[in-house]
Amino acid sequence: MSFLGEVRLEEEFGPFAAFQEALGFVPNLLYAQTLLPRVIEAQAKLESAVRSPGGAISRVHKERILLSIAADRHDTYCVALESKVLSLLGMSEGQIDDLLNDYHRADFPLADLALLQFCLKLSRYAPSMCSEDIEALRACGFEDELILEAVVVTALAVYRCTLSVGLGPEADFGPRKLASTRIAPPRDVALHIPSPGIHEAARNKGPYVPAPYLSSKTFGPFAIVQKSHGFIPNFFRAQTLRPDLLEAELEAVDRILLPEDVLTRVQKECILLAVSAANLNSYCVAMHCNLLRGLGMPSEEGDQIAVDHHGSNLSESDRALLDFAVKLGTRVSEFSREDVVKLQTLGFTEEQILECEVVTALNNFANTLQMGLGIEPDFEPPPDFENKVHLSGGAQPPIQAGGVVHLVDTLQDTEAGLVAQAQSGKLEAFEELARHHGQLIYRTLTAILGNPADAQDAMQDTLLSVFKHIDGFQGRSKFSTWLVSIARNTAFQRLRRGKHFESLDEAVCNEERDFRPRQVRAWQDNPEELYSKSEMRQLVERGILALPANYRVVVMLRDIQQLSTDEVARQLGLSVPAVKTRLLRGRLMLREWLSPHFMTSVKEIAQ
Amino acid sequence: MISCEEFLAEFGDYLENQVSPEVRQELELHVSQCRACHVLYDSSRKTVKLVTESSSFELPESVSEPIIDRVMARLRTGRS
Numbered sequence: 001m002s003f004l005g006e007v008r009l010e011e012e013f014g015p016f017a018a019f020q021e022a023l024g025f026v027p028n029l030l031y032a033q034t035l036l037p038r039v040i041e042a043q044a045k046l047e048s049a050v051r052s053p054g055g056a057i058s059r060v061h062k063e064r065i066l067l068s069i070a071a072d073r074h075d076t077y078c079v080a081l082e083s084k085v086l087s088l089l090g091m092s093e094g095q096i097d098d099l100l101n102d103y104h105r106a107d108f109p110l111a112d113l114a115l116l117q118f119c120l121k122l123s124r125y126a127p128s129m130c131s132e133d134i135e136a137l138r139a140c141g142f143e144d145e146l147i148l149e150a151v152v153v154t155a156l157a158v159y160r161c162t163l164s165v166g167l168g169p170e171a172d173f174g175p176r177k178l179a180s181t182r183i184a185p186p187r188d189v190a191l192h193i194p195s196p197g198i199h200e201a202a203r204n205k206g207p208y209v210p211a212p213y214l215s216s217k218t219f220g221p222f223a224i225v226q227k228s229h230g231f232i233p234n235f236f237r238a239q240t241l242r243p244d245l246l247e248a249e250l251e252a253v254d255r256i257l258l259p260e261d262v263l264t265r266v267q268k269e270c271i272l273l274a275v276s277a278a279n280l281n282s283y284c285v286a287m288h289c290n291l292l293r294g295l296g297m298p299s300e301e302g303d304q305i306a307v308d309h310h311g312s313n314l315s316e317s318d319r320a321l322l323d324f325a326v327k328l329g330t331r332v333s334e335f336s337r338e339d340v341v342k343l344q345t346l347g348f349t350e351e352q353i354l355e356c357e358v359v360t361a362l363n364n365f366a367n368t369l370q371m372g373l374g375i376e377p378d379f380e381p382p383p384d385f386e387n388k389v390h391l392s393g394g395a396q397p398p399i400q401a402g403g404v405v406h407l408v409d410t411l412q413d414t415e416a417g418l419v420a421q422a423q424s425g426k427l428e429a430f431e432e433l434a435r436h437h438g439q440l441i442y443r444t445l446t447a448i449l450g451n452p453a454d455a456q457d458a459m460q461d462t463l464l465s466v467f468k469h470i471d472g473f474q475g476r477s478k479f480s481t482w483l484v485s486i487a488r489n490t491a492f493q494r495l496r497r498g499k500h501f502e503s504l505d506e507a508v509c510n511e512e513r514d515f516r517p518r519q520v521r522a523w524q525d526n527p528e529e530l531y532s533k534s535e536m537r538q539l540v541e542r543g544i545l546a547l548p549a550n551y552r553v554v555v556m557l558r559d560i561q562q563l564s565t566d567e568v569a570r571q572l573g574l575s576v577p578a579v580k581t582r583l584l585r586g587r588l589m590l591r592e593w594l595s596p597h598f599m600t601s602v603k604e605i606a607q
Numbered sequence: 608m609i610s611c612e613e614f615l616a617e618f619g620d621y622l623e624n625q626v627s628p629e630v631r632q633e634l635e636l637h638v639s640q641c642r643a644c645h646v647l648y649d650s651s652r653k654t655v656k657l658v659t660e661s662s663s664f665e666l667p668e669s670v671s672e673p674i675i676d677r678v679m680a681r682l683r684t685g686r687s
Binding site: 212584 | 609612613618620622627633646647656657658660661662664665666
């Protein structure tokens, strides 16, 4: 018996039949998940896509990768399973032993060794992957599709090993001996980044394989992602070289993450965030911070979970759930049945524990894949998390950027110092802060109130309110973010007192409908030359004030105040995709509004 | 070539300069072939440029200083 309960499923249960056909048996790892048949379906999707013939890597080579990684992680369950599979595929016992004990001794061609080495490095030190590793494979004559496949196979191995540790299934076959002289592999990925500066090297070099354009109109799975996420993350776009693998992944993700019958979406996103953070995966941290914001969690709370979930406002049991997931996801050697029992005593059901483990395994799958393909970020990770990555990786800021980094630090320090002084009642410090951020406050007020005169009027109330509440600012978000929230509150209070109240709630603006542009006449070549600077400014201001409030705020902060999209999202407590949608709408409406002033004349067209 | 609908689906990221080289290539091809989308792209880009360069809603010091002075005066009297 494994750590969790099992139930009998029908023999015809699709995924079991598929394993029966592919392997000749159903591994106990799957029986250990029978409390939630949908997660077995998810794993079956991934496994059959990876095993499907016709890929760039042969079946035997894939199974060898799976075995090597299991051996490297001292995962006795997976080692026994994979050894059996390889022997069924005709590999001799001697060869399997070589592979288990020292793959360098095995009589493989150099290219095969290079491939194994790549996969083992990715499984062990994912954060240190860089383009040189990819180049090493290319030098052996491996092509993009093969590299992509190798990364996915490695990710699957990590998925399985995470699950086998968490579930403790009984061995399917007699155990295989691993040589005791084997050097124990490092388990704590986060603590074993080989050399300083490695993050900088890895960060800017992706994506490693080309990704042909796939449209959500012709590729069904993308249409679903577009609908559920509001956009298509680079994580999926980066894998378009193999639509079949992508489709299987998306189906697995849907089965694991979308249902809310066991754990909630928020709980699952928190697990993904906390474990990604422990794995130092900036891409996934930024992604899950955003998704949590979209689910209604305040940005500071998500940022806090990324840095240290113990300091968050989550319930005690949810924090314990994250402790459990982080341990399973990153400190495998410390994990035991005790951890499962501990969650049970806190009131978690076996189904919930199972789902938590599967989500953790999926997270490690995704983290591995992202690092292996060097997928570029969709969003910026929280600033505090970036600091944590630097500290734990021992990475130094790049030399060229040293001066800039220093300057930014000093600026932030000065501001932090001013805030601290203002908090202790020093009025001069407060005055300096007010002067420095006046423009941001004014623009936020104007955007919400829709009227510069009202905004000037509300400035005083806002500043008084800032002073009154400044003790409540704990430094968990940027000071400017906090200021915007005070300005918004002040503006909303005024609106509620007045009669024209436009709601800015996410639900109110219908983001589903497509925006159809009406003005289709071309604009003149140098529109900025048609009016004087002050005329132009008045024109733009009138256009912006004519926008609906929820678009106006986003356009104001992004295009006028020129904050980044991420920052706007943070300040308004919206997800980045929601900000992007509103920004585009706002810009297009502005375009319609400005068009009559800048179009080529009818006469010019006739010419 | 991609359709106008597909072009519009990527349009926001295109304007923000946040598309991969492969997607950019498709979009550029579409813009060069489709007049309606070309006009839309060109005028939208110009809109963003005009808006960001307009220095709109700048609060002149002649307005902001008296406000800050009033606030500070109130805080000081509230203190003493």
